[in-house]
Amino acid sequence: MSYLGVARSLTGRRWIGPTPETDRLAEAMAQDTTLPRALCQTLARLGVASADATAYLDPKLRDLMPDPRSLKDMEAAATRFLQAVERREKIAVFADYDVDGGASAALLIDCLRQMGVAATLYVPDRIDEGYGPNAAAMAELAAAHDLILCVDCGTLSHEALAAATAADVVVLDHHLGGETLPPALAVVNPNRQDESGDLAHLCAAAVVFLMLVEAGRQLREAGRQGPDLMSMLDLVALATVADVAPLRDVNRAFVRTGLAVMGQRRRPGLVALGDVARLDTAPTAYHLGFVLGPRVNAGGRVGRADLGARLLACNDPAEAMSLAEKLDELNTERRDVESAVRAAALDQAEARGLDAPLVWAAGEGWHPGVVGIVASRLKEATNRPAIVIGMSGDEGKGSGRSVSGVDLGHAIQRLAAEGLLLKGGGHKMAAGLTVARDKLEAAMARLSDLLARQGAGSSGPADLALDGLLMPGAATPELVEQIEQAGPFGAGAPGPRYAFCDMGITFAKRVGDSHLKFRFGDGIGPSVDAIAFGAYDSEMGQALEQHGGARFHLAGRLDINTWGGRQTVQLRLEDAALAV
Helix, strand or coil: CCHHHCCCCCCCCEEECCCHHHHHHHHHHHHHHCCCHHHHHHHHHCCCCHHHHHHHHCCCHHHHCCCHHHCCCHHHHHHHHHHHHHCCCCEEEEECCCHHHHHHHHHHHHHHHHCCCCCEEECCCCCCCCCCCCHHHHHHHHHHCCEEEEECCCCCCHHHHHCCCCCEEEEECCCCCCCCCCCCCEEECCCCCCCCCCCCCCCHHHHHHHHHHHHHHHHHHCCCCCCCCHHHHHHHHHHHHHCCCCCCCHHHHHHHHHHHHHCCCCCHHHHHHHHHCCCCCCCCHHHHHHHHHHHHHHHHHHCCCCHHHHHHHCCCHHHHHHHHHHHHHHHHHHHHHHHHHHHHHHHHHHHHCCCCCCEEEEEECCCCCCHHHHHHHHHHHHCCCEEEEEEECCEEEEEEECCCCCCHHHHHHHHHHCCCCCEEEECCCEEEEEEEHHHHHHHHHHHHHHHHHCCCCCCCCCEEECCEECCHHHCCHHHHHHHHCCCCCECCECCCCEEEEEEEEEEEEEECCCEEEEEEECCCCCCEEEEECCCCCCHHHHHHHCCCCCEEEEEEEEEEEEECCEEEEEEEEEEEEECC
């Protein structure tokens, strides 16, 4: 049943409101806690019980931090790490080329530097070497090093790790493991087949951080002081958000604490990156995912694969600024490449139909560095798992993104086991694959079937989920600040959207090239400012700007606008419908 009777909005979406059960829980929580009803609606939707509401709004890392030793091989990994430090052995860090890999590598390099050890960084080239360890690189590193730390990769790299015969190998990863483990001294991975799955939501940087926590415990037992690990949580926060790890349990605390650390502007690489991105406010989870993360990723997508990790590990402000400027340039180049691929992929996906359990597209020569981003765009547009593949020669390399509740990594790994893929793996929300050209159609058909069994495609592609109704008078800066305490919002914990019912438009004008700024109210209480980004020329934007006295239901997210020292609430409009 549609919310407020909106079965098709001005953007073609159906509005979905809270369930009766969520409404009952929110009402009970509001009575038990005296928290605002709007906040209680969000907490109830997130599954927070009344008794836990206060603690949830103030997550403490010490309360949510898991015991690192609950992960298999953790003690062995930390012991070997410290042994290498004490013996001043040669250490190499083999990292994936994305934000999680770069942040994981930077954590280790920073920690080792504080302990007086310089590590070698190796990041494989996305096009020439592909994802994860390869035999040639591992053999070369092993010949010159005593210990190789594989971060955000390695769990499925049996042949490559077997080539590193001259060195010990420790894997710190989070990608879904197979039935057997690779030949390594330790494989620390919450997604190993023999793990409980309690920590399956951790990204690789969080796993690396837990290893450093365990190493710190071992140092303290020996009467020695280790590096300041709390100051490294900015990297864990960046990786957690950028890798789309669900923001629940300890991940929330990692991100909340990491954002506070980042706000102190102590890490040269992140300071430089924020400056070139013209970030002039305190960082939020949004900035990690959509401003900083893409720039760190740009090197691995269309430039030098190690630039992101080097920037995050850099401790020289001048060098950091040079690296940040280069990554900013590459990010612009990446956007241009992505735009062309996105348009072609969307056309192809629409021709197949956007209501299937899986949305997919494959194209000749599509750049492998942008297929993952384009898959994210398709997923966001359709509310379905999406795969985008760049074909070259007899095979294609692709990337996929999933929706909440659908484990894409497991399905991809099953396809690889069935022989429909040459290679494939990942985690619940993201995965990579290599497929033979002559098996492309069969592989996508089988993947669609596997995902349908998990419930993919059951939600409408255009549904807009809302937490509830607000009156204009209730939309105060104090309420927005309280709602923010329920964050950070992101994967696994979507930010709240609220609807304003039967509103009149009192002012509207175009701002910038394509944005619509307007003001609305119910005619009784105060008015609220709103902005619809990129919507001026759309059907929705034109209806609002040329309203002719019509009234509308409005839906979106609440922000605080600061101007001249004064704070006001602004609605970031996402959708509207005529009130009838």
